[in-house]
Amino acid sequence: ADYQENDIDVTDTTCEYCAVGCRFDVLTKDGEFLGTRPRPEKAPINGISTCVKGKFAHGYTHSDDRLTQPLVKEDGEFREASWDEALTRVAEGLGGVKEEYGPDGLGFVASSKATNEDNYAMQRFAREVIGTNNIDNCNRLCHSSTVSGLSSTFGFGAASVGMEALEETDCYLLTGSNTTEAHPVLATRIKQNVKDNDADLLVFDPRKTQIAEYADQYTQINAGYDNTWLNGLVRYILKNDLEDREFIEERTTGIEQVEESVEKFTPEFVEEHAGVPPEELVSAAETITEADSCVFGWTLGMTEHAKGTENIYAIANLALVTGHIGNPKSGVSPFRGQNNVQGGGGDMGPLPNNFPGYQPVTNEEHREKFAEAYGMDVEEMPDKEGYRLTDMFLTDDIHGMFIQGENSLVSEPNIAHARETIENLDFFAVQDIFLTETAELADVVLPATASLESNGTYTASTRHVQLVKRAVDPIGNAKPDWRITKALAAKFGYEWEYDHPSDIMDEINDLVPIYGGISHERLEALGDGEGLQWPVWDMDHPGTPYTYEEEFQTNDGLAHMHPADTVDPSETPDDDYPLVMTSGRVLYQYHTGTMTFRDEGVMSYSDKSFVEVHPETAEEYGIADEEVVELTSRHGKTEMLVQVTTRPNPGEVFVPMHYLEGGANNLTKEDPLDGAARTPEYKITDVQITGTEKE
Numbered sequence: 001a002d003y004q005e006n007d008i009d010v011t012d013t014t015c016e017y018c019a020v021g022c023r024f025d026v027l028t029k030d031g032e033f034l035g036t037r038p039r040p041e042k043a044p045i046n047g048i049s050t051c052v053k054g055k056f057a058h059g060y061t062h063s064d065d066r067l068t069q070p071l072v073k074e075d076g077e078f079r080e081a082s083w084d085e086a087l088t089r090v091a092e093g094l095g096g097v098k099e100e101y102g103p104d105g106l107g108f109v110a111s112s113k114a115t116n117e118d119n120y121a122m123q124r125f126a127r128e129v130i131g132t133n134n135i136d137n138c139n140r141l142c143h144s145s146t147v148s149g150l151s152s153t154f155g156f157g158a159a160s161v162g163m164e165a166l167e168e169t170d171c172y173l174l175t176g177s178n179t180t181e182a183h184p185v186l187a188t189r190i191k192q193n194v195k196d197n198d199a200d201l202l203v204f205d206p207r208k209t210q211i212a213e214y215a216d217q218y219t220q221i222n223a224g225y226d227n228t229w230l231n232g233l234v235r236y237i238l239k240n241d242l243e244d245r246e247f248i249e250e251r252t253t254g255i256e257q258v259e260e261s262v263e264k265f266t267p268e269f270v271e272e273h274a275g276v277p278p279e280e281l282v283s284a285a286e287t288i289t290e291a292d293s294c295v296f297g298w299t300l301g302m303t304e305h306a307k308g309t310e311n312i313y314a315i316a317n318l319a320l321v322t323g324h325i326g327n328p329k330s331g332v333s334p335f336r337g338q339n340n341v342q343g344g345g346g347d348m349g350p351l352p353n354n355f356p357g358y359q360p361v362t363n364e365e366h367r368e369k370f371a372e373a374y375g376m377d378v379e380e381m382p383d384k385e386g387y388r389l390t391d392m393f394l395t396d397d398i399h400g401m402f403i404q405g406e407n408s409l410v411s412e413p414n415i416a417h418a419r420e421t422i423e424n425l426d427f428f429a430v431q432d433i434f435l436t437e438t439a440e441l442a443d444v445v446l447p448a449t450a451s452l453e454s455n456g457t458y459t460a461s462t463r464h465v466q467l468v469k470r471a472v473d474p475i476g477n478a479k480p481d482w483r484i485t486k487a488l489a490a491k492f493g494y495e496w497e498y499d500h501p502s503d504i505m506d507e508i509n510d511l512v513p514i515y516g517g518i519s520h521e522r523l524e525a526l527g528d529g530e531g532l533q534w535p536v537w538d539m540d541h542p543g544t545p546y547t548y549e550e551e552f553q554t555n556d557g558l559a560h561m562h563p564a565d566t567v568d569p570s571e572t573p574d575d576d577y578p579l580v581m582t583s584g585r586v587l588y589q590y591h592t593g594t595m596t597f598r599d600e601g602v603m604s605y606s607d608k609s610f611v612e613v614h615p616e617t618a619e620e621y622g623i624a625d626e627e628v629v630e631l632t633s634r635h636g637k638t639e640m641l642v643q644v645t646t647r648p649n650p651g652e653v654f655v656p657m658h659y660l661e662g663g664a665n666n667l668t669k670e671d672p673l674d675g676a677a678r679t680p681e682y683k684i685t686d687v688q689i690t691g692t693e694k695e
């Protein structure tokens with residue numbers, strides 16, 4: 001009532017930052033953003049909680065830096081253009097490359113920050129209008145190893161459990177997850193369960209992150225040896241008859257191969273390579289096997305490796321031998337990074353190997369279904385898998401790119417290499433809300449809407465599909481991504497009959513079985529912001545809070561265990577590069593900072609890159625807090641501020657991934673990549689401290 005009296009408009013929507021999926025009301029007056037406020041009855045995941053980003057970091061929406069008009073480059077300079085002129089330039093640019101090199105000479109990058117509907121439209125454009133499967137997204141840079149590991153083990157490349165397990169399980173094994181900074185509201189839930197219900201919290205991580213302070217057991221591992229200690233746990237459990245034999249026999253295949261492959265991972269071997277003391281391996285094995293339920297949670301510390309998929313196999317094997325999967329409080333839970341990387345980055349099929357809903361592009365039946373829906377002859381539907389995002393930056397076959405809402409210049413491994421690749425393109429277009437470092441290199445830049453200006457849906461880590469609602473009008477001449485894609489398709493002569501994102505979702509629920517019961521109308525009618533957790537097979541299906549109760553989503557209904565016995569990472573320290581650098585996030589920033597760098601409050605806490613150095617390392621190099629050092633790797637060099645702290649292992653350093661200047665990706669490498677997922681090894685880079693000076 002107070003809001004009404006004061007002419008304040010209230011719009012319930014879903015947070016545009018991480019994939020925990022918090023919801024809140026956005027308060028506006030006369031079109032101006034006032035603030036956000038969580039309303040528990042509209043926020044099934046977060047209740048009354050939001051983190052600093054969800055609460056405060058929306059100022060970027062009305063930043064003076066927003067793109068408000070299309071830009072075209074002339075003689076190396078941008079000038080403003082009409083939508084018609086800009087879209088014509090993009091159509092000519094893409095069309096020209098297609099004519100010269102064929103459809104597969106083009107690469108498309110969709111955005112995990114955009115809605116499901118935006119991403120669906122983008123994959124349709126690549127396949128129907130251009131005729132290529134060269135479409136991918138930033139999922140390739142983070143959790144693709146999770147998707148490949150989980151899908152080939154269990155069926156779905158997603159979390160098996162939802163919030164109930166995350167709030168009520170008896171035991172957590174968290175690894176490679178800086179939960180308190182990357183997924184703050186989720187961390188609050190975990191800490192609450194540990195405090196109120198005495199749940200066991202085990203944290204294995206090379207860096208002593210804040211969540212480790214709440215752990216019953218924190219084990220500091222050596223970076224790059226995740227599957228080593230996980231295999232060691234599996235071995236110890238099997239050798240000591242602690243496994244759930246009935247579960248293994250009834251619901252899995254592959255135990256013999258796994259048993260054989262873990263044989264060498266003795267406690268001594270694990271200690272030597274992974275740095276895990278035998279007694280900590282034993283106590284973790286006992287805690288997990290004695291618990292009635294357990295959640296295995298991880299983030300990019302597990303996945304951003306050249307053997308990322310093996311790391312996921314190893315943690316999946318642990319869940320299976322202990323029988324901790326397929327019930328309401330036990331299962332696997334990858335914590336996804338960007339707000340919609342689960343939905344927009346995976347479910348919606350902006351993927352080189354899958355149509356929406358993880359339906360393979362090489363399957364004739366699926367090709368026929370999508371071709372028919374798009375009014376194409378099946379022969380016109382591309383039938384071979386396209387380039388993965390990371391491979392688009394390695395091959396000479398890509399001559400033109402269209403990037404939607406991704407700052408690849410900063411997010412790709414090895415910034416210098418990414419710049420060279422983009423600069424060598426014949427045509428390059430970017431669709432974004434800011435003139436990012438990547439957009440500056442484009443021939444044409446198209447202004448898109450920000451989250452608070454958009455309608456559609458996002459899908460959280462827990463497979464919750466939730467509504468996103470426009471709270472403020474689009475700035476200037478910015479347009480929703482799906483509308484831009486529709487207009488671009490029209491330039492090629494394709495008329496799509498979408499007037500609202502709900503029309504796109506109606507098409508999705510026709511074509512994508514796991515979204516078969518999801519429509520905007522149904523989500524709205526549920527009220528109370530409830531959302532639906534896929535799979536939702538039809539309009540009467542209630543959704544699936546946890547998966548695999550009866551069977552796994554595989555051809556035989558069983559979980560397929562895979563060996564995961566590679567030991568060393570792709571590079572190991574030597575005299576020239578004696579330190580191992582890992583990278584990650586900080587609480588106040590989001591990815592490449594396109595949004596958070598434009599928020600004064602956030603920037604006052606973390607405006608610069610830094611390197612965390614253990615006191616022993618600092619002493620060895622004679623460096624102290626606040627000094628500027630130069631870090632050199634085999635792939636690049638950059639300067640940053642020193643923070644001396646006991647968080648990293650001695651011999652390891654940590655650098656955040658958000659920054660162009662002084663950021664980790666000046667030092668990381670573009671290959672080798674994970675064999676199955678093609679994810680880069682961001683987490684392991686050998687470095688040397690090559691110079692210091694006082695700031």
Ligand code: SF4
Pocket residue numbers: 015016017018019020021022046049050051052053054055183184185186
């Ligand atoms: Fe948004 Fe994630 Fe923070 Fe929730 S935890 S408010 S979803 S950034």
